[in-house]
Amino acid sequence: MVLGFLLACLSGCAATVTGAGVDASSADAATAVDATADAALPTDLSSLDGSTVDRAPVRCLAPADGPLRTPPAGPDAVIDVAEDTTFGCVLRGDGRIRCRGQGLLRGVFADGANGSAGMLRSVTLPIDDVRSFDMSLHLGCAVRGDGTLWCWGDNTSGGVHPELPREMLTPTRVPGIVGARRVSIALSLPRTCVLLNGGGVVCWGGAAATPVALVDRGATDIAVANSHQCARFDDASARCAVALPSPASELAIPAGGAETIAASTFAVCAIDRSRAVTCWGARYPITDITAGPFDEGVRCATSLAPGFFHLCASTTDGAVTCWGSNSFGQLGSPRTDTAPRPVPGIDRVVRVLRGMVSTCALRDDGSLWCWGDGYLASDRSSQSNTLPHPIDW
Numbered sequence: 474m475v476l477g478f479l480l481a482c483l484s485g486c487a488a489t490v491t492g493a494g495v496d497a498s499s500a501d502a503a504t505a506v507d508a509t510a511d512a513a514l515p516t517d518l519s520s521l522d523g524s525t526v527d528r529a530p531v532r533c534l535a536p537a538d539g540p541l542r543t544p545p546a547g548p549d550a551v552i553d554v555a556e557d558t559t560f561g562c563v564l565r566g567d568g569r570i571r572c573r574g575q576g577l578l579r580g581v582f583a584d585g586a587n588g589s590a591g592m593l594r595s596v597t598l599p600i601d602d603v604r605s606f607d608m609s610l611h612l613g614c615a616v617r618g619d620g621t622l623w624c625w626g627d628n629t630s631g632g633v634h635p636e637l638p639r640e641m642l643t644p645t646r647v648p649g650i651v652g653a654r655r656v657s658i659a660l661s662l663p664r665t666c667v668l669l670n671g672g673g674v675v676c677w678g679g680a681a682a683t684p685v686a687l688v689d690r691g692a693t694d695i696a697v698a699n700s701h702q703c704a705r706f707d708d709a710s711a712r713c714a715v716a717l718p719s720p721a722s723e724l725a726i727p728a729g730g731a732e733t734i735a736a737s738t739f740a741v742c743a744i745d746r747s748r749a750v751t752c753w754g755a756r757y758p759i760t761d762i763t764a765g766p767f768d769e770g771v772r773c774a775t776s777l778a779p780g781f782f783h784l785c786a787s788t789t790d791g792a793v794t795c796w797g798s799n800s801f802g803q804l805g806s807p808r809t810d811t812a813p814r815p816v817p818g819i820d821r822v823v824r825v826l827r828g829m830v831s832t833c834a835l836r837d838d839g840s841l842w843c844w845g846d847g848y849l850a851s852d853r854s855s856q857s858n859t860l861p862h863p864i865d866w
Contacts, residue, residue: 485860533748533773533789541823544839549866552840554849555608556828557660560848562613563599563841563866564606569616570598571615571866572608574848600644601781607658614656614665615644622650622667632663632678649684650675657695660781660829665704667694675703687714690724696736696779701762703741705734713741713760724753724764735827737779737797744774769796769813778825780845783810785832786813791821793834801830802859816844819861834861841866 538614550566560574612626652670664678703713709806753765783797831845
């Protein structure tokens with residue numbers, strides 16, 4: 474396994490947060506560990522600086538009212554979510570993407586129209602057979618079943634692709650990309666990364682004039698943000714290229730330390746084989762990714778959902794814990810502290826899904842619940858709600 478991280482390119486080719494862009498054929502496997510197991514899982518995890526994080530065995534329990542079930546499949550099933558400050562979109566089991574909101578910038582809804590303030594719409598994007606997708610304020614991309622990558626939106630900074638026109642109002646195939654498995658886009662910057670069959674990772678956008686291969690093979694997942702990007706490997710290890718603080722550096726998570734990995738704007742977090750959550754740079758408002766590791770005190774985790782300045786985790790008992798900024802109610806309750814705390818009013822969660830300043834959760838009955846500030850809950854100009862509520866699609 475060869476790592477092709479190019480630390481010098483980070484300022485131009487870093488990309489986004491993981492969570493959206495899950496392969497529809499293996500969504501749970503890509504982002505979550507088994508949520509149904511009931512076992513004691515001790516761990517001895519060596520951290521980046523050579524210290525050891527010793528944790529007492531924890532018995533991970535199922536919900537009191539019975540084990541979590543796999544959500545029902547079908548054309549209406551929720552596969553993934555992408556939400557920014559002006560829209561919310563859902564990938565459904567039929568391979569179509571449905572969106573609500575404004576989509577203010579240059580064709581983010583891919584229907585040939587530019588958005589404008591106050592113009593609210595509900596649209597089904599003109600692309601089908603989607604297996605993975607991600608969207609940001611600037612652009613959107615989708616991986617189709619044949620492994621091709623299609624993107625649209627504002628390409629001024631090359632986030633759609635440097636070889637394509639500056640503006641694309643409808644989905645356009647990205648040249649040179651074959652065997653795509655997953656796509657991820659920066660929440661706030663026009664930067665894009667794609668995970669390929671064989672484990673290669675290619676990124677472009679921002680200051681990167683041409684696509685850059687960050688990993689040549691072996692990656693099984695990606696977690697990338699504005700100043701850092703990570704690749705996870707089969708042995709549950711991960712390596713992250715970190716641009717800030719300068720000079721560029723590398724964060725190494727040892728084998729077993731990253732069954733799941735996620736990145737928010739100023740944090741990298743991972744679920745290790747004991748199902749404990751460890752983060753680097755996660756003590757909001759700390760901005761140094763190399764700070765840590767921090768044991769977040771979250772045990773029995775099954776999935777992670779990073780936002781712009783917050784993170785949430787689901788656990789084997791179907792609960793959700795969130796921490797970080799709560800400026801828009803994205804932590805699921807009207808509180809002012811930033812510590813990890815359970816989200817009230819929701820249970821039987823199998824997976825959490827990211828939003829920029831919101832959070833969503835998929836329950837085992839297939840229902841989608843969200844909280845924070847976003848457009849998923851209604852066609853109004855905004856939906857701000859600090860408590861979890863079901864989303865009707």
